Amino acid sequence: MPWKYASSGLILAVALLAGCSTTSESSSPAKGAATSDSSQSxxxxxxxxxxxxxxxxxxxxxxxxxxxxxxxxxxxxxxxxxxxxxxxxxxxxxxxxxxxxxxxxxx
Incomplete structure (x- = not known):
């Protein structure tokens, strides 16, 4: 029974941390788009x-x-x-x- 709680807690922690991570590919276009928009306005x-x-x-x-x-x-x-x-x-x-x-x- 304790292994069941430990493994489900570990899975929950990994899922939460995975949601917080970002890749550099997804953030690079957003920065470039924001820079070009702000320079025009x-x-x-x-x-x-x-x-x-x-x-x-x-x-x-x-x-x-x-x-x-x-x-x-x-x-x-x-x-x-x-x-x-x-x-x-x-x-x-x-x-x-x-x-x-x-x-x-x-x-």
Missing amino acids: RCDAAAAQFAVGKPASPALLDQARAKAGAQTARVLGPDDMVTLEYRSDRLNLNTDQGATVTRVNCG
Whole structure:
């Protein structure tokens, strides 16, 4: 009877460990695909610097997003709460109290 429990425990442990293992072949294409996707969706804040000094509007936001090559964009007011996550594909237009763009950055 003890051998029955020991052998079933050993089989269970091997099955669990086999599920945790990965091969280098399966992870290599995923890394390559992620690299190519992120390089295409990178934000270039320098291309959207034309927006500094202009009043923030949906049209300006869309134009700046397109020129920067960003996937998403947002207007941030001086008192807006933001998360600390960094997204390389997002353009931020920072504004002052009068809704004039004061800074353009990615993140």
